[in-house]
Each structure stands twice: as structure tokens, then as C-alpha cells.
Amino acid sequence: MSRISQCFGALHAASRTALIPYVTAGDPSPAKTTDILAALAEGGADIIELGMPFSDPMADGPTIQLAMERALAAGATLDTTLRALSDFRANHDTPVVLFGYVNPLFQRGFEAISDDLASAGGDAVLVVDLPPEAAHELTDHLRPRELDFIGLFTPTSNDARVATIAASATGFAYYVSTAGTTGDAIAALDQVSERVERVRSISQLPVAVGFGIRTPDDVARVATFADGVVVGTALIEAMKQSSDPATAAHDFVASLSSALR
Amino acid sequence: MTVTEGYFGPYGGRYVSEILVPNLEELTRAYKEIVPTPAFQAEMDALLSDYVGRPSPLYRADRLTAHAGGATIWLKREDLNHTGAHKINNCIGQVLLARRMGKTRIIAETGAGQHGVATATVAARFGMPCVVFMGTEDIERQRLNVFRMRLLGTEVRPVESGSQTLKDAMNEAMRDWVRHVDDTFYVIGSAAGPHPYPAMVRDFQRIIGVETREQCLAKIGRLPDALVACVGGGSNAIGIFHPFIDDKEVAMYGVEAAGHGIDSDQHAATLVRGTVGVLHGAKTYLLQDEVGQITETHSISAGLDYPGVGPEHAWLHAEGRVQYVGIDDKRALEGFTLTSQLEGIIPALESSHAMAYAMDLAAGLSKDQHVVVNLSGRGDKDTHTVAQAQGLEL
Numbered sequence: 163m164s165r166i167s168q169c170f171g172a173l174h175a176a177s178r179t180a181l182i183p184y185v186t187a188g189d190p191s192p193a194k195t196t197d198i199l200a201a202l203a204e205g206g207a208d209i210i211e212l213g214m215p216f217s218d219p220m221a222d223g224p225t226i227q228l229a230m231e232r233a234l235a236a237g238a239t240l241d242t243t244l245r246a247l248s249d250f251r252a253n254h255d256t257p258v259v260l261f262g263y264v265n266p267l268f269q270r271g272f273e274a275i276s277d278d279l280a281s282a283g284g285d286a287v288l289v290v291d292l293p294p295e296a297a298h299e300l301t302d303h304l305r306p307r308e309l310d311f312i313g314l315f316t317p318t319s320n321d322a323r324v325a326t327i328a329a330s331a332t333g334f335a336y337y338v339s340t341a342g343t344t345g346d347a348i349a350a351l352d353q354v355s356e357r358v359e360r361v362r363s364i365s366q367l368p369v370a371v372g373f374g375i376r377t378p379d380d381v382a383r384v385a386t387f388a389d390g391v392v393v394g395t396a397l398i399e400a401m402k403q404s405s406d407p408a409t410a411a412h413d414f415v416a417s418l419s420s421a422l423r
Numbered sequence: 424m425t426v427t428e429g430y431f432g433p434y435g436g437r438y439v440s441e442i443l444v445p446n447l448e449e450l451t452r453a454y455k456e457i458v459p460t461p462a463f464q465a466e467m468d469a470l471l472s473d474y475v476g477r478p479s480p481l482y483r484a485d486r487l488t489a490h491a492g493g494a495t496i497w498l499k500r501e502d503l504n505h506t507g508a509h510k511i512n513n514c515i516g517q518v519l520l521a522r523r524m525g526k527t528r529i530i531a532e533t534g535a536g537q538h539g540v541a542t543a544t545v546a547a548r549f550g551m552p553c554v555v556f557m558g559t560e561d562i563e564r565q566r567l568n569v570f571r572m573r574l575l576g577t578e579v580r581p582v583e584s585g586s587q588t589l590k591d592a593m594n595e596a597m598r599d600w601v602r603h604v605d606d607t608f609y610v611i612g613s614a615a616g617p618h619p620y621p622a623m624v625r626d627f628q629r630i631i632g633v634e635t636r637e638q639c640l641a642k643i644g645r646l647p648d649a650l651v652a653c654v655g656g657g658s659n660a661i662g663i664f665h666p667f668i669d670d671k672e673v674a675m676y677g678v679e680a681a682g683h684g685i686d687s688d689q690h691a692a693t694l695v696r697g698t699v700g701v702l703h704g705a706k707t708y709l710l711q712d713e714v715g716q717i718t719e720t721h722s723i724s725a726g727l728d729y730p731g732v733g734p735e736h737a738w739l740h741a742e743g744r745v746q747y748v749g750i751d752d753k754r755a756l757e758g759f760t761l762t763s764q765l766e767g768i769i770p771a772l773e774s775s776h777a778m779a780y781a782m783d784l785a786a787g788l789s790k791d792q793h794v795v796v797n798l799s800g801r802g803d804k805d806t807h808t809v810a811q812a813q814g815l816e817l
Contacts, residue, residue: 217716218590218702220597221440227584239714264438265701269715291438316442318604323445341442342602377462 164310165257165285166333169208169370170389174267179385179422181413184211184261184394187246188238190320190337190407195246198401201412203256206419211288211392214243214262220399221263221290223345229402236419240266240275251283259286259312265354276303286310286333292340297330310334315361315369317341317349325357328365335367339374345395348384355387362389378421385422393418429618437617439704442601451619453524458626465596469486470515471630474548475505477512477629481638481795485781486765487789492787494648496781498798499635499663506773508800509631509659510541510612512785518545521608528603532596534561534589534655534690535726535773536568536613537800543577553577556595558587563724566608568804585598586719589655593703596645613656614733617704621733625672636666648753649674651781652797653773654747655691655727658737660797664745668761670814674746677736678780680722688714689721693732693776694740694747705732722810723752725801739816756812758782759802771800 163171173180183202187195195212200208215233219226247258260279267275267289279287286309292300294313301311313331315324316338328335337358340349348354358369370390375381377396384391397414404410429435429451444802457463471477480503484496501509514531521529529546530553537666539555546553555572559581562569572579584592593616600609614624623661639647650667652660654677667673682690690696697708702717710718710730722728739745750758755772758779762770770778774797781796802809810817 186488215716217585218594220594220703221442221601224584231585235717240712263701263711265711265717266715269711269713290440291704293437293439293441293444296436296438301427313439315441318445320445327441338442341604343598346602423727 164308164333166209166310169257170334173208179278179388180370180390181388181415181419181422182209182210182211182392183207183397184213184392185397185411186213186215186226186233187243188215188233188236189229191236192238192242192246194407194415195243195247197408198411199246199250199410200254202415203254205412205415207256209257209259209390211248211259211261211394212243214240214260214266216263216266219240219263219396221343223343223395225398226344229398240270244278247284248282257285259288259378260284261288262290264289264292268327272300273303276307276309279309281306284309286312288314288336290314293329294327301330303368312336313365313367314338315321317357321360322365324364328367331365331367335365335369336392337361337369337371339371341351344373346374348380349381358388381418382421405412430492430736431735434705434707434737435618435621437704438701438706438707439617440601442604446604447617447619448650449524453520454619454623456533457523458516463523467516467519470514472759475511475515476503477630477633479503481635481642481643484766487761488785490761490765491782493790494785494794497647497793497795497797499631499795501631501659501797501799502768502770502774503803506541506544507803509628509662510538511544512630512662513612513624513627513658514541514545514610517608517610518549518551522549522636524608526606526608527551527612530556530596530599530606530607531611531612532556532592534592534728535724536561536565536572536804537726539579540568540571541760541789542610542612543572543575546577547575554599555579556582556584556592556599558589558592561589561592563628564725564808565804566807571658588667588725590731612658614658614661615656615703615705615731616736621705621735624658625661625665625735629665630666631659631797632666634664639795646670646673648788648792648796649676649784649794650797651676651678651777651784651794652729653678653692653777653799654730654732654736655680655773656731657733658796661733661735661798668744675744676780676784677745677747678776678777679749680724680727681751682721684751685749690749691720691722691727691729692749693730695749696735702731705734707737708732708740712732723755723812724776726771726773727776748780750779754779756809759809768798769802771802772805775801775802
């Protein structure tokens with residue numbers, strides 16, 4: 163069983179919802195990423211989404227676009243991202259999902275990145291622009307290494323589509339709360355809750371909700387119906403306002419985590 | 424979508440955020456079911472004839488021919504279309520389709536502004552609100568077209584992210600589209616993007632090649648020996664090439680922007696110098712670094728300043744059916760000047776790349792041969808840029 167499945171199993175037994183912070187690797191600099199990951203884990207992250215910087219992040223709003231621009235300007239690459247992950251893994255067990263766009267993975271080669279991620283101690287990949295129809299090119303290499311491929315479900319996915327995406331997904335389902343980009347406001351929670359239930363019943367996967375979740379209060383409310391809560395944009399904003407991003411990340415995640423206990 | 428639908432060989436596909444997939448499926452159905460119907464075709468033909476002014480002439484450029492001293496040079500006069508370029512052919516088709524699909528809002532991206540103006544024009548014609556995304560660097564280079572769009576009632580939304588050019592405008596249009604999936608139709612201007620756009624845009628631009636074929640048969644009595652067209656994303660080129668693909672005796676040349684030189688790092692010659700990757704929803708050739716970050720491009724022509732290329736061109740390149748070549752800024756300016764002064768036709772800087780290559784090509788062919796250049800747009804919009812290149816201020 164993958165580390166992510168074990169994580170959800172343990173949380174389920176404790177009737178808890180997973181807190182899943184997102185940070186962009188290399189923001190503000192590649193040298194700080196390992197410390198930031200450790201701060202997230204120590205602040206109470208159950209799973210971490212580690213964003214791979216890309217020059218053309220079409221699914222992201224301005225906050226994460228700028229985080230990626232900062233990271234690339236500071237010299238972040240897939241190699242620096244994997245190195246930070248590997249250094250983090252030496253002292254922490256928190257599962258890490260590599261999150262991003264397909265082109266940097268395609269350039270590395272899907273088999274090579276699967277090898278590299280496994281040896282860095284990563285647990286899963288979430289690719290925003292790799293639809294299930296083409297996902298096998300990557301999942302064929304992830305599966306034998308027990309790496310999960312996180313499925314992305316959206317408000318526009320009908321039942322047939324949910325089943326198609328679920329067929330290639332393992333680990334958990336990421337439900338995008340709103341038809342928009344990262345940082346946009348969350349849709350009405352009763353609608354989100356209904357859709358989460360639908361995705362869970364069709365896919366049989368634990369469902370984490372992301373996009374537009376910013377505060378401890380948001381986290382607590384989404385946790386009433388979701389198996390996991392993803393917070394990215396608000397965390398990056400908190401880190402950006404601080405001269406000590408790791409401490410800011412720790413404190414921000416701790417405040418969210420306390421809303422889940 | 425099956426794995427092969429929407430692909431040209433290994434290129435193309437639908438590499439987009441999941442939010443857009445149902446929309447692209449709906450669009451694919453509409454494109455397949457509505458576009459071929461006689462009612463749709465009749466409505467489109469009437470507008471292409473009476474609103475756009477088609478068919479566009481095939482003009483024998485005698486003085487350019489004499490100057491090159493070889494093959495006869497013919498110009499397919501897409502510059503004479505309403506709004507001054509080939510772009511409107513596609514906009515008419517897509518906006519008509521949007522109306523039939525019940526969409527009420529139009530968005531588009533633009534580089535040189537030609538596609539933005541064409542979309543703004545057709546949106547005005549049908550009374551639909553329209554937003555055009557445009558990089559701030561392009562807004563500066565193409566002020567005339569920005570004002571034209573605003574005159575037509577379109578909102579031009581500046582894009583400040585990334586390199587502030589066409590690729591970033593396309594990113595921002597995609598972001599807008601995911602926020603307005605229900606009511607908005609995204610009119611992509613190039614034969615690029617996720618399936619079905621590359622095929623759909625090609626089909627709406629094929630009229631260029633279909634007419635050229637008939638006109639060659641009527642005026643020359645046979646098919647031409649070569650076709651030349653500029654390639655940014657590649658819509659005018661695929662439009663003129665496509666009806667000739669099975670005619671092996673017709674050579675085809677796609678002319679990319681070599682900017683400051685094909686061996687510099689400042690060009691936009693994607694097929695000549697690029698590698699395969701995924702951007703804007705398609706697997707195709709890209710200008711990118713070794714770790715898959717898209718690199719900034721340069722061309723004097725905003726319409727060719729794009730790091731990707733339509734996936735069907737990637738396939739025609741890989742198959743060897745079309746030769747892709749580069750023409751740098753300096754030679755494009757020479758093509759611009761020659762066409763202006765020898766024929767009294769001021770070509771778009773994009774088309775000037777094709778003109779420059781065609782002059783060389785014709786010079787190396789014999790006098791009984793015929794070269795057709797797709798003169799995809801007129802150059803009024805570029806006078807500011809050309810003056811600047813000559814050290815003048817207008």
C-alpha cells in the first residue's frame with residue numbers, strides 16, 4: 163500500500179481530514195525549499211503538494227504564476243526540486259505529491275522521472291495538463307514503482323468523465339472546487355459537498371478539495387465533508403509577506419491544522 | 424476521444440486542464456455535426472463572399488518576377504480581405520459556430536492584432552461582447568490594431584505575465600475560458616491549441632488553398648510548382664497547403680521567423696530549431712530549454728513571435744512533406760520593401776518573410792515554373808515598426 167493510502171487510512175480511522183498545503187519548489191530560492199517542506203510537516207501537514215515551476219502555468223492564478231517566476235529566476239529546475247525532496251525525506255515521512263505541468267516531465271522522459279521521483283522519496287504525481295486519455299504514458303511507469311497518479315476532478319466533470327479519470331487515478335482524488343484558476347474564490351459549499359460525494363461514490367478514492375480555501379474557518383467547513391483540504395495560494399501569500407518564509411509557512415499551516423483537531 | 428482522434432501522427436492531442444475537457448468535447452461534436460451542414464456552409468459562404476470579399480484574387484506579380492529573374496511569382500491576395508488578413512476566414516466560421524452552440528460571449532488572444540481585429544469585427548457584426556487578450560509588449564508594437572479593436576467595441580485586456588507576447592495572451596485567454604466555460608466561446612486564431620482547434624481552424628482556412636487551386640488551373644492551366652507561406656502558429660500556411668498535400672508535384676515551403684538569426688537565441692523558428700514538447704494543449708515542436716521551460720522568442724513580426732507551432736505542421740515537417748525554413752528580420756524587411764516598391768503592395772511583416780523566401784526560390788527556378796505566395800495580410804499595421812527599424816519616428 164502506498165504511503166498516501168496509508169495516510170488516508172490512518173486519518174480515516176482517527177476521523178480526521180488531511181491537511182494538504184501546496185508550495186512552489188524553489189520559491190523564494192531552491193536552497194530554502196527543504197526547510198520549507200520541513201516547516202510544513204512540523205506545522206501539521208499530512209501530505210505536501212510540491213509544485214514544479216513552469217514557464218507557462220495556464221491553470222494558475224497570479225499568486226502561483228509569480229511564485230513560479232520567482233523560482234525559475236532563482237534557478238529552480240526539476241533537479242533542484244527532487245534534491246530538496248530527497249533532503250526532506252531523510253528526516254520526514256510526510257507523503258509528497260509532485261504537482262505541475264506535463265512538459266518538464268516529458269522532457270525528462272516519463273520513465274526517468276518515475277525513477278528519479280522514487281529514489282528521491284516522492285509518493286505521487288499530479289499533472290494539471292495530462293488528461294486521462296494520455297495519462298497511461300506516465301502511469302505505466304509510475305505503477306511498478308508504487309507511485310500514485312492523483313486524478314483531477316472538476317465541476318465540469320460529468321459521471322462518465324469522473325469514471326474515466328478515476329480509472330487512471332490512485333492515491334486520492336483532487337476535486338477542483340471551482341471552474342477557475344488557483345486562487346479564485348471557492349464555489350458554494352453545498353454544491354462542492356454534493357460533487358465531492360459524487361466523485362467519492364464513483365471513484366472509491368478519498369477526495370481532497372482545493373482552489374479558494376484560505377482560512378482556518380474555510381478549512382474547518384470543507385473538512386466536514388472532504389477527506390482532504392488543499393491550501394496553496396493563501397500559504398504562498400503568507401510566506402511572501404515574511405522575511406522568514408519557513409517560519410511563516412510553519413505558523414500558517416499550524417493555524418490551519420488547529421482548525422482540524 | 425480515442426487516443427488517435429485529434430492527433431496528426433504523434434502530434435496534437437488535448438493536453439489541457441480537466442475543466443476544459445467537457446467544453447472541448449462539446450466543441451468537437453459541434454464542429455463535426457454543425458459545420459458540414461448545408462445551412463451552416465451557406466451562411467458562412469454568404470458572409471465570406473459579401474462581407475469578407477472572397478474569393479481573394481490570385482495576382483501575377485510581374486515586376487517581382489522580373490526582379491527575381493526566374494519562376495513566375497503569384498500572390499494570393501488575402502491582404503485584400505475585410506480587416507486586411509486571412510484571419511477573418513476563421514473568425515467567421517468560429518463565431519457562427521459559437522452562435523449555433525448558444526454561446527453569448529467571445530474571447531480571443533492576439534499577437535500582431537490581426538486575429539484580434541478580425542474577431543472584434545465579427546463579434547461586432549453579430550452583436551456579441553468580446554474580450555481580446557494581448558501581451559503588453561505587443562500592445563506597444565501594434566497600437567493601431569489595439570485602437571481598431573476598441574473602435575469595434577471590443578475590450579482589449581493587457582497581459583503582463585511572462586514575456587508579455589502571444590503565448591502569454593493565450594495562457595490568459597485559457598484562464599478566462601476556464602472561469603466562463605458555460606457562456607464563452609474561445610476563438611483561437613492559429614491552427615494550434617487543443618483538439619479540435621488545429622483541425623477546425625485549418626478547415627476554416629482551407630478556402631485559401633481551395634481557391635488557389637482553382638485559380639491556378641484557370642490562369643496557369645496547371646498546379647503551381649511551389650507554395651510559400653509564413654508560419655507562426657501556422658493558420659495561413661495550413662490553409663493554403665492543405666488542399667495540395669496529395670499533389671506531390673507541388674513543393675511547399677513554410678517560412679519561419681529567424682529573428683536576429685537562426686543561430687542566435689533570438690528567433691521564433693520553431694520547426695527549424697525546436698524540439699517536441701507540450702504547450703497550449705498540444706504535443707508539437709516548441710522552442711524550449713533542455714529542462715522543458717518555454718523560451719522567449721524574437722521576431723520583428725509580432726504575429727510570428729510564438730514558441731510553438733500547429734501540430735499538423737509538426738507532422739508535415741516530420742513527414743518531410745513541407746520544407747520549413749527561416750528568414751531573419753533583415754531579410755523580411757527587404758521583402759517588405761521590395762513588395763511595396765515593385766508591386767505597390769505593402770505586405771504585413773509576417774507575409775514579408777514569405778515574400779523574401781519566395782524571391783530566392785523563384786530566382787533558382789526556371790521561367791516556365793510558377794510560385795504562389797500566400798500574401799496573408801497587409802502591412803499598414805506595421806508601418807510604425809518598419810519606421811522604427813529604419814531609425815525614423817512617425
